[in-house]
Every structure is written in C-alpha cells, then in structure tokens.
Amino acid sequence: MRRQYNKGLCAVGASMPPVSGRDQGSTALLILLMYVCHPIRIRNPVKYFSYLANMFSRLFGRRNKEDSKYDDLPAPATANWGALGADMHSHFLPGIDDGAKNIDDSLLLLRTMADMGYKTIITTPHVMIDYYPNTTQTIQTALLAAQNVLKENNIDIQLRAAAEYYIDDYFTQLIEKEPLLTIHKNEVLVEFSMLYEPPMLGQALFSMQTNGYKPIIAHPERYMFFHRDLSKYSELKDRGCLLQLNMLSIAGYYGQNIKNVAEQLLAKGLYDYCGSDAHHEKHLAVLRAMACSKDYHRITGYPFLNSRLCL
C-alpha cells in the first residue's frame, strides 16, 4: 500500500514543470509564514527548519535505500520469527497487568510464540504504581505459574521475566530503594507517558545510570512529542540509552505517523532491540501476518541484539 502511495507521488513529481524564480520566492515566503504562524514553533530556527525538511521529505521524498534493498526478496511462506531468537518485551504473565488475563491466556499466548519459532521470551509486566503496582515478588510468583503450565504442556520455550518500568516519581524512588529487574546484565526496560515529556525524565535516566543501570527506552517511536524533533532520539542514544522498536509499529498497527518514525529510526540504525509488546491474541495475529510479509526482511535484516538474550 505504502509503495503504491510513493509511486503515485513520484509520478506527480515527474510531470511537474521546472520551478521558476518567482515560485521559489513564493515557497520561501510560505515557509517563513509557516514559521511565524506555527502554533508549536520550535524556538531554535535550525531545529525548526530541520523539522520542516523532515516533514517535506516524508511527503515528497523518495524511499530510502534501507527500504528498497528488500524489494526483490520474496515474502516468507510461513509465519516464523525464529531468526530473532528472543522476544524481550511482552505481557504474558497471568493476571498482573493488561496482558494475559489468566493462566489459560498465558498458555495460549506462549504456545503461539513458540509456534512462531521464538526460543526465549523475556516477558515484561508493567510496573506502574497507579495501575499495576507490581513488585519483584508479584512478578516472580506469576512467572513460576507460567513456567509450570509450559512444563505441563510440553511447550519448548524458555520463559524469564523482567519488567517494563513506568518513569514517574515512584520509579525515581524505586531506583534507589531496591534492585530492578533486568532484561540483560544491567539493562532495564522503561517507558513513560505518550502524551507529554515527563519533567523527571532526564533525572530518572541519569539516576538509573548512576545506580549502574543502562536504560532501554521502550517503543521510542510511539512518543508523539518527539516526532517534531527527531534529533531527540539521537540525544537519548548519546546519553547512553538503548532503543527498542515495537514490531507492531512497523506493521502500522499504531497508525501511519508512528510507522513513518519507526522506519526513519530503523533507516538511521538507531534501534538496539526489537520486541513484540504483545498483550493479546490480536497482537500475535499481526505479528504472524508480518512474518509473511516484506516487513519480515526489514526486521530480520537489521542487526538487533535480541539473539544474545537466548539462553
């Protein structure tokens, strides 16, 4: 669908007449007017024009090389993500967050992941004090129940648990108080509000680092307030954070804007891990469909660190 859309734009561009000096002047005036009238104008003019360039390239630009190099590869016939080895972001433990509702649900979701070729699952229940006040204890208890049901049903998949910590005041205190659950070595998965940039974000990330942790930012492409200034993502990387792609973002599950940003971050090589962030069967159905689409090559052709999580 996206390809047809781009082809359409190219066709329009090819038939356009050369731009005259007067047209160039009008365009400059339009950009200046947009700058003056923009309701959320970025204060730094350089950043603002980089934002504009980014917007125009998304509207009229050619597809990047990263996209086109997979054009000739056929879509796989079977839904198998075995090449990734491990999934490191999901909500499969029974009854402790907005993922699996009970142990039967956990079994169904984990069986499907095993059928899709995953060898290791590091599942990551929410730790969000106002909604899912999980602790290491509640997570370990639910993990044990899920591991037992896998054993009883002879499902060949390694299941471990970490957490997806929500950055807020509670979390900034938790960092100091007790050991955090890690994805790999000292790496900790964190998320924050998708509506606004939390005021304590910088302080929380710094506090994690001074306490010996490396933050993995969950689904950075979903934070809309970063979209108008993509350099924010490079800043997070420069500060020592790892970035985790939600595979569903590439599938377009969260909408076209998020898909576009995910594609740009992928093309820039800014991601470190990819995760399903699966909560329920509908998410897994999208993952299965993706595994039989061209997106399969875009995910498996990228040097994600997931395979190092396999036991």
Ligand SMILES: [Fe+2]
């Ligand atoms: Fe999540």
